[in-house]
Amino acid sequence: MAQILGLPKLSPTMEEGVLVRWTKKEGDKVSPGDLIAEVETDKANMDFNIEDEGVLLKFLVKEGDTVKLGAPVAIIGKAGEDVSALVAEAGKGGSAPAPEPKKEAKEPKEPKEPKEAAPKKADPATIGPEDSANAPAAKKAPVQSEQRAAQGKSPAPAPAAASAKSAPAPAPSGGKLLASPLAKTLAIELGIDLRTITGSGPGGRIVERDVRQVADGGGAPSSSPSKANGHASEDTEEAQEAQPSKALAVRHARQMTPSSDEDYEDIPASNMRKRIAGRLTEAKRDVPHFYLMRKLDAAPLLAFRGRLNELLGDRGKVSVNDLVIKAVALALRRVPECNASWEGDAIRRYHRVHVGVAVAIEDGLVTPVVRDADQKGIGAIAAEVKDLADRAKKRGLKGHEITGSTFTVSNLGMYGIERFTAIINPPEGAILAIGATVDEPVVGKDGQIVAGKRMTVTMSCDHRVIDGALGARWLAAFAELFEKPESLAL
Amino acid sequence: MPVISYREALNQAMREEMERDANVFIMGEEVGHYNGAYKVTQGLLQRFSERRVVDAPIAEMGFAGIGVGAAMVGLRPIIEFMTFNFSLVAIDQIVNNAAKIFQMSGGQYNIPIVFRGPSGPAVQVGSQHSQSFESYYAHVPGLKVVMPSTAKDAKGLLKTAIRDENPVVFMEGETLYNTTWDVPEGEELIPIGVADIKREGKDITLIAWSKMVWTCLDAATALAKEGIECEIVDPRTLRPLDVETLATSVRKTGRCVIVEVGWPVAGFGAEVAYQMQKLCMDSLDAPIERVCSDDVPMPYAKNLEDEVQPQVKDVVAAVKRALYLE
Numbered sequence: 001m002a003q004i005l006g007l008p009k010l011s012p013t014m015e016e017g018v019l020v021r022w023t024k025k026e027g028d029k030v031s032p033g034d035l036i037a038e039v040e041t042d043k044a045n046m047d048f049n050i051e052d053e054g055v056l057l058k059f060l061v062k063e064g065d066t067v068k069l070g071a072p073v074a075i076i077g078k079a080g081e082d083v084s085a086l087v088a089e090a091g092k093g094g095s096a097p098a099p100e101p102k103k104e105a106k107e108p109k110e111p112k113e114p115k116e117a118a119p120k121k122a123d124p125a126t127i128g129p130e131d132s133a134n135a136p137a138a139k140k141a142p143v144q145s146e147q148r149a150a151q152g153k154s155p156a157p158a159p160a161a162a163s164a165k166s167a168p169a170p171a172p173s174g175g176k177l178l179a180s181p182l183a184k185t186l187a188i189e190l191g192i193d194l195r196t197i198t199g200s201g202p203g204g205r206i207v208e209r210d211v212r213q214v215a216d217g218g219g220a221p222s223s224s225p226s227k228a229n230g231h232a233s234e235d236t237e238e239a240q241e242a243q244p245s246k247a248l249a250v251r252h253a254r255q256m257t258p259s260s261d262e263d264y265e266d267i268p269a270s271n272m273r274k275r276i277a278g279r280l281t282e283a284k285r286d287v288p289h290f291y292l293m294r295k296l297d298a299a300p301l302l303a304f305r306g307r308l309n310e311l312l313g314d315r316g317k318v319s320v321n322d323l324v325i326k327a328v329a330l331a332l333r334r335v336p337e338c339n340a341s342w343e344g345d346a347i348r349r350y351h352r353v354h355v356g357v358a359v360a361i362e363d364g365l366v367t368p369v370v371r372d373a374d375q376k377g378i379g380a381i382a383a384e385v386k387d388l389a390d391r392a393k394k395r396g397l398k399g400h401e402i403t404g405s406t407f408t409v410s411n412l413g414m415y416g417i418e419r420f421t422a423i424i425n426p427p428e429g430a431i432l433a434i435g436a437t438v439d440e441p442v443v444g445k446d447g448q449i450v451a452g453k454r455m456t457v458t459m460s461c462d463h464r465v466i467d468g469a470l471g472a473r474w475l476a477a478f479a480e481l482f483e484k485p486e487s488l489a490l
Numbered sequence: 491m492p493v494i495s496y497r498e499a500l501n502q503a504m505r506e507e508m509e510r511d512a513n514v515f516i517m518g519e520e521v522g523h524y525n526g527a528y529k530v531t532q533g534l535l536q537r538f539s540e541r542r543v544v545d546a547p548i549a550e551m552g553f554a555g556i557g558v559g560a561a562m563v564g565l566r567p568i569i570e571f572m573t574f575n576f577s578l579v580a581i582d583q584i585v586n587n588a589a590k591i592f593q594m595s596g597g598q599y600n601i602p603i604v605f606r607g608p609s610g611p612a613v614q615v616g617s618q619h620s621q622s623f624e625s626y627y628a629h630v631p632g633l634k635v636v637m638p639s640t641a642k643d644a645k646g647l648l649k650t651a652i653r654d655e656n657p658v659v660f661m662e663g664e665t666l667y668n669t670t671w672d673v674p675e676g677e678e679l680i681p682i683g684v685a686d687i688k689r690e691g692k693d694i695t696l697i698a699w700s701k702m703v704w705t706c707l708d709a710a711t712a713l714a715k716e717g718i719e720c721e722i723v724d725p726r727t728l729r730p731l732d733v734e735t736l737a738t739s740v741r742k743t744g745r746c747v748i749v750e751v752g753w754p755v756a757g758f759g760a761e762v763a764y765q766m767q768k769l770c771m772d773s774l775d776a777p778i779e780r781v782c783s784d785d786v787p788m789p790y791a792k793n794l795e796d797e798v799q800p801q802v803k804d805v806v807a808a809v810k811r812a813l814y815l816e
Contacts, residue, residue, distance in 0.1 A: 182775035
């Protein structure tokens with residue numbers, strides 16, 4: 001039996017996703033584990049692998065559509081099955097996994113009881129969303145009868161029934177269509193398909209003026225219901241406002257069409273951008289940050305790196321950052337109190353060391369995770385970071401590869417930044433910001449000024465978890481590992 | 491038609507009803523020799539004597555209870571509270587006796603009593619004297635709650651309240667006593683439970699009572715300059731509530747803002763909002779807005795006192811939200 005596929009949770013924090021690409025076509029046979037689509041979540045592009053067997057009968061969303069978690073995206077079933085009822089159901093906003101919640105409590109697992117389904121099938125299908133080209137013809141009769149009902153003597157129940165039927169018109173995205181009750185009533189009266197209207201209200205809600213604008217052939221919307229005939233006569237000021245709705249209309253129009261001669265433009269935020277904005281605002285607001293800076297002697301580490309790369313030859317390259325990751329991981333082993341997060345009424349100390357690495361990608365950044373970095377060899381870390389960074393730039397990371405870090409490293413040295421302070425990546429207790437290696441005069445062992453290489457690192461600590469002395473102890477451990485890099489190989 | 495003050499209208503109503511029915515009497519603090527704390531009972535003592543205009547000690551519980559007893563034996567008392575803030579010490583008489591005796595006596599005793607006095611914030615009288623308790627009394631079955639906004643409504647409704655066979659809580663706007671309105675001479679009774687359209691308009695319905703009607707009238711004048719026509723509906727009586735008249739207006743305009751000077755939580759506007767969404771669901775283009783005082787005890791400082799109460803700017807902002815203009 002055919003069923004609706006909802007958008008699954010592809011990242012731990014996603015609330016919606018953009019269907020980037022269908023990798024199967026309508027009519028394709030699929031079996032469990034098959035990749036059917038790529039979905040952009042707040043974190044990365046994720047694979048949508050199917051868990052069912054059957055034929056993809058119909059796609060309910062287009063490539064590029066934004067889809068809420070759980071909202072219908074496709075119908076799967078046996079070849080040749082009639083899907084019109086399911087299409088209508090999907091349009092009602094009934095999310096896939098739990099169809100027809102009300103009357104079928106007895107058999108919750110069986111999506112359709114024949115008795116119930118029969119009348120329902122016929123009903124929404126007639127004003128059905130399946131094929132908008134056919135819609136007007138099919139729609140005519142029921143709409144007119146509803147209109148009569150809506151104009152009946154008892155206004156409360158009649159329009160209620162009418163708009164209940166009109167509501168199912170689905171948004172093109174397959175999500176729930178948002179419209180004010182008045183907009184719905186009016187759309188029925190005027191015979192307008194709500195799916196053709198762009199809502200100007202909050203969250204894209206279709207409101208009265210949007211329907212009127214379409215009814216007026218796309219002209220300026222009028223603000224007032226047609227049935228309104230109240231004329232205030234006592235107030236003298238009204239004379240000069242002979243057509244008050246005009247003023248409103250102008251305001252509406254101005255709101256809806258962005259003027260081209262503005263001094264700015266608004267670039268719609270991607271899911272990732274919204275996520276970054278939300279998470280970092282939260283972190284900077286809620287986490288009491290303090291900062292510890294330490295200038296390190298980078299010469300031994302650079303020399304050590306040179307020797308490693310010589311040994312590796314064309315089998316790969318180790319970067320300064322890879323060594324930093326290893327040093328961070330070992331320092332967290334030496335001072336495990338810093339491998340921790342604040343849990344409201346407890347400090348959670350992690351037994352494993354997972355180091356997140358901030359990677360800049362187009363339009364944002366992601367933080368892939370090197371798991372158990374303390375136990376991996378430098379070469380393994382280097383290879384893993386390279387793979388993660390490459391795939392991050394192509395948005396090809398899986399959800400488990402970007403979650404679960406216990407400490408993060410952020411490096412802007414390659415951009416010439418000498419030092420900076422980073423925002424902690426919650427729920428972690430700290431983040432380490434790595435600056436550039438700088439040639440500068442230093443005081444040598446015998447008190448002479450000599451040429452040296454220095455790198456400044458800045459540790460941002462969550463004061464709820466890490467106090468100043470503890471952070472300093474960790475930085476000292478890190479400094480020792482960094483400045484005696486051979487210990488990284490032990 | 492004579493233009494008279496709200497204070498004078500109330501005075502006329504009581505004078506006329508006392509002339510008409512010898513069983514009507516008035517009792518309260520300072521109602522006699524001082525002519526009323528707000529001079530609403532001006533001249534009544536001279537006209538009707540101390541038998542019918544009784545100065546009570548500062549003992550609200552006592553004189554409210556005497557009023558209920560008097561009503562039980564056939565008199566028609568008007569109990570004046572110096573303000574409804576002081577009715578709290580008498581609320582047991584109002585809620586547990588006046589509102590209950592008719593039903594609990596199996597209909598043997600009517601309680602034709604009026605509890606009246608000023609209500610709502612005035613100007614810098616402190617948090618204990620700046621409250622609006624209509625939600626408390628409108629909650630109680632067995633009471634009627636009347637809140638006139640104009641002199642005309644005040645007179646017509648007070649006369650009806652005095653003639654009513656059941657207890658009526660008649661709350662006057664403390665800052666409205668000097669406001670004036672066209673008031674017909676002589677007998678013009680306004681029935682309890684009938685709303686009044688104070689201004690016609692087609693874009694949005696403002697529901698307000700007592701002092702807030704005036705705030706809404708000012709807001710409507712300001713909004714009319716921007717081409718927005720507000721319809722102002724004054725329920726005049728909160729219990730019983732004329733939901734049909736309110737709903738008819740909301741169905742016409744498709745938007746509704748409810749303005750009250752009381753606190754937001756469980757305020758009477760919440761009940762009105764419930765009724766309106768239920769009756770007007772298919773006509774609504776936007777969520778129903780409420781404008782209330784801030785959820786705090788009234789500050790004494792004048793600037794803060796103004797800021798806490800619903801002002802014209804707050805009503806204008808709510809109207810624009812409901813019209814999706816902001």
